[in-house]
Structure formats: C-alpha cells, structure tokens
Amino acid sequence: MERVTESELAxxxxxxxxxxxxxxxxxxxxxxxxxxxxxTYDVLIALFEAPDRKLRLGELTxxxxxTKSGLTRLVDRLEREGLLVREKSEEDRRGAYAVLTxxxxxxxxxxxxxxxRGIKQYFAAPLSxxxxxxxxxxxxxxxxxxxx
Amino acid sequence: MERVTESELAxxxxxxxxxxxxxxxxxxxxxxxxxxxxxTYDVLIALFEAPDRKLRLGELTxxxxxTKSGLTRLVDRLEREGLLVREKSEEDRRGAYAVLTxxxxxxxxxxxxxxxRGIKQYFAAPLSxxxxxxxxxxxxxxxxxxxx
DNA sequence: CTAAAATAGTTGCAGGTTCAACAAAATTAA
DNA sequence: TTAATTTTGTTGAACCTGCAACTATTTTAG
Numbered sequence: 001m002e003r004v005t006e007s008e009l010a011x012x013x014x015x016x017x018x019x020x021x022x023x024x025x026x027x028x029x030x031x032x033x034x035x036x037x038x039x040t041y042d043v044l045i046a047l048f049e050a051p052d053r054k055l056r057l058g059e060l061t062x063x064x065x066x067t068k069s070g071l072t073r074l075v076d077r078l079e080r081e082g083l084l085v086r087e088k089s090e091e092d093r094r095g096a097y098a099v100l101t102x103x104x105x106x107x108x109x110x111x112x113x114x115x116x117r118g119i120k121q122y123f124a125a126p127l128s129x130x131x132x133x134x135x136x137x138x139x140x141x142x143x144x145x146x147x148x
Numbered sequence: 149m150e151r152v153t154e155s156e157l158a159x160x161x162x163x164x165x166x167x168x169x170x171x172x173x174x175x176x177x178x179x180x181x182x183x184x185x186x187x188t189y190d191v192l193i194a195l196f197e198a199p200d201r202k203l204r205l206g207e208l209t210x211x212x213x214x215t216k217s218g219l220t221r222l223v224d225r226l227e228r229e230g231l232l233v234r235e236k237s238e239e240d241r242r243g244a245y246a247v248l249t250x251x252x253x254x255x256x257x258x259x260x261x262x263x264x265r266g267i268k269q270y271f272a273a274p275l276s277x278x279x280x281x282x283x284x285x286x287x288x289x290x291x292x293x294x295x296x
Numbered sequence: 297c298t299a300a301a302a303t304a305g306t307t308g309c310a311g312g313t314t315c316a317a318c319a320a321a322a323t324t325a326a
Numbered sequence: 327t328t329a330a331t332t333t334t335g336t337t338g339a340a341c342c343t344g345c346a347a348c349t350a351t352t353t354t355a356g
Contacts, residue, residue: 001267001268001269001273003264003268004264004267004268005271005272006351007277007280007281008267008268008271008272008280009267010284010288011271011272011280011281011283011284011287012267012271012272014283014284014287014288014291015167015211015271015283017285017287017291018287018288018290018291018294019163019167020213021158021290021291021294021295022290022294023306025294032220035205039342043180046173056304057304057305058303058304058305065168065342066343066344067344067345068304068305068306068341069305069306069344069345070342070343070344071305072305072306072307073306073342073343074342074343076306077342089304092263092303092304092351092352093350093351094303094304094305094307094349094350094351094352095303095304095305095351095353096304116151116152116182117149119152119156119157119160120149120150120151120152120156121149122290122293122294123159123160123163123290124152124153124155124156124159124160125293126289126290126292126293127151127286127289127290131282131285131289132155132156132159133155133159133285134279134282134283135159135162135163135282135283135285135286136155136159136162137274137279138279138282138283139159139162139163139165139166140158140162140166140268141274141275141279142162142169142170142271142274142275143162143165143166143169144274145270145273145274146166146169146170146173146270147169161306187312204334205334205335206333206334206335214313214314215313215314215315216334216335216336217313217315217316217335217336218312218313218314218335219335220335220336220337221312221313221336222312222313223352224336225311225312240321240322240333240334241320241321241322242319242320242321242322242333242334242335243321243333243334243335244334244335
C-alpha cells in the first residue's frame with residue numbers, strides 16, 4: 001500500500017471537519033427543540049422500518065454506531081422513556097426484540113423535520129445536484145469497501 | 149428551505165455510515181498498536197503545526213471536536229502522560245498554553261503511519277483520483293458553509 | 297446423547313464527555 | 327477610577343460508552 005497523497009489527505013481532512021460540524025449543528029438543533037438525539041433517532045427509525053416494527057437487539061447493533069453493551073444501555077433508557085419495549089423472543093430464549101411503541105413513533109415523527117432541515121441546510125444546501133450524486137456514489141463505495 | 153430529496157438523503161446516509169466505519173477501523177488499529185487515539189492525535193498535530201509548538205487552550209478547542217471543559221480534561225490527561233505541558237500565559241494571566249513536549253512529538257510520529265495507512269486503506273483506496281478531488285471539493289464547500 | 301463451543305444479551309467498572317456554575321483576570325462603560 | 331460585563335479556563339455532577347467477565351441458551355462435534 002502506497003503513501004497517502006496530498007490530495008487524499010486534503011479530502012480526508014475536509015471530510016472529517018465537515019462531518020463534525022454538521023453533526024454538531026444537527027444535534028444542537030434537536031436538543032434546542034427538545035427532540036430525541038441522533039443515536040436515539042437511529043434506533044427508532046431502524047425499528048420503524050423493520051417488519052412489525054421490531055428488531056432483535058443483535059440486528060439493531062448493526063444499524064447503529066454502538067457496541068452491544070452500549071445498545072443494552074440505550075435500549076434500557078428508551079424503554080424507561082417508553083419509546084420502545086423489550087419483548088422476549090419465542091424462538092430463541094436467549095434473545096429479545098426491541099419493539100417500537102406509539103410514543104416512540106410520535107417522537108420519531110417529531111424529530112424528523114428538525115433532522116431533515118439540518119441535513120438540507122448544513123449538508124445538502126451548498127452542493128449542486130451533481131455534487132450530491134458524486135458524494136453519494138463515493139461514500140457508498142467507501143462504505144461497501146469497509147463492510148467486511 | 150425546501151424538502152430533502154431522495155438523492156440528498158441517500159448521500160447523507162452513505163456519508164454518515166462511511167464516516168462511522170472508517171473512524172471505527174482507524175481507532176481500532178491505533179488501539180491495537182498501542183498508539184494515541186484520534187482525539188489525542190488531533191491535539192498533538194495542532195500543537196505540532198503551531199508556531200513554537202504551542203497554542204492557547206481556546207485556540208485548541210477550535211481545532212478539535214471537544215467543548216472547553218472536555219479539552220481541559222484531555223489536556224489534564226495528556227499532561228499527566230507527558231505529551232504536553234501547560235504554560236501560563238504572560239500576556240493574559242487567565243489563560244494558558246499547551247506546549248508539545250518531545251515525548252508528545254515522538255508519539256505523534258509513531259501514530260502517523262498507522263493513521264495514514266487507515267486513511268489510505270479505508271477511505272482513499274476505493275476512490276479514483278477524480279472522486280477524491282470531488283470529495284475534497286464538496287466537503288470543503290460544506291465545511292466553509294458551516295463555519296459561521 | 298453429552299460435552300464443548302458459540303451466541304445473545306446484561307452487568308460492574310472505569311474512562312471520557314458535556315452542562316452548568318464558578319473563580320480569576322481582562323475589557324468596557326459611565 | 328470603579329463597577330459591570332466579558333472572556334479564559336477549571337470543577338463537580340451526571341451521563342454515555344466500551345471492555346471484559348458473566349449468565350443463559352443454542353449449536354456443534356464426537
């Protein structure tokens with residue numbers, strides 16, 4: 001593997017900085033409007049998109065940026081807040097599902113406009129349609145490349 | 149401000165996922181090789197690049213993804229580990245500089261090859277030169293757009 | 297069938313981060 | 327000059343996360 005080029009390093013640095021800024025801003029907006037933070041959003045949306053709005057915890061771990069113990073704790077909190085419930089698995093008695101509740105869905109819907117505005121404003125707005133397509137393409141390639 | 153398009157949302161999702169994966173992997177590599185983690189690296193490189201290899205804590209906060217209290221704690225740790233020292237400011241007696249030590253520079257140099265390999269392998273490798281240039285361009289635009 | 301190995305999820309513990317309140321010093325305004 | 331305001335950095339408390347060890351269950355090998 002060769003050395004990192006100047007151009008690659010420049011791309012990396014802007015990538016990192018842009019990411020940090022955007023996340024920071026979206027997170028701040030969500031907090032100001034008393035909406036669920038991004039990690040929670042990720043869990044809720046994953047459940048929302050899943051069949052029966054439920055997912056094994058193991059599946060959930062793959063969809064969010066958390067270790068399994070981290071997920072256990074997050075699910076604990078969300079269950080306490082009533083956004084989801086744990087449901088013991090029939091087939092595999094070691095396991096459990098997280099199931100989205102109505103309240104969870106409400107909070108998901110309420111957070112979305114804020115989140116969406118952030119994506120638009122902080123991420124998409126300054127880019128042309130073409131640039132957006134290129135970013136999507138490149139990031140998808142990179143993601144796949146790193147997906148075992 | 150209009151609605152987020154499908155294309156923008158797709159770009160956003162790959163962007164987020166790619167970022168998470170890459171950071172995860174680089175961080176793991178650094179830990180396995182007993183090198184300093186990324187946040188520490190960011191502080192050390194900022195100092196290394198600064199005149200006299202020192203920076204006011206306030207300046208440092210701007211260069212890393214940390215609040216000022218977070219930075220205070222990180223600087224505490226790095227000082228304990230001998231990677232930098234605090235130096236009281238003469239001009240402004242409220243403030244302090246963080247000054248890179250030799251050990252700090254050594255650790256910085258030792259971490260770089262691992263970090264660089266990660267950037268190359270997890271980020272740059274699957275992208276063409278052209279794609280890299282486009283990513284750099286887009287991310288720079290986005291960053292500037294969010295830089296007040 | 298049984299013993300060993302793998303898998304799902306939880307827990308104690310420690311580390312790292314933020315928020316809000318604070319102290320000290322510098323700046324501004326009256 | 328003095329009092330109010332702002333700025334710099336630190337601190338206590340709470341929160342969030344990961345690691346490693348653990349329990350319970352399922353799967354695999356012999």
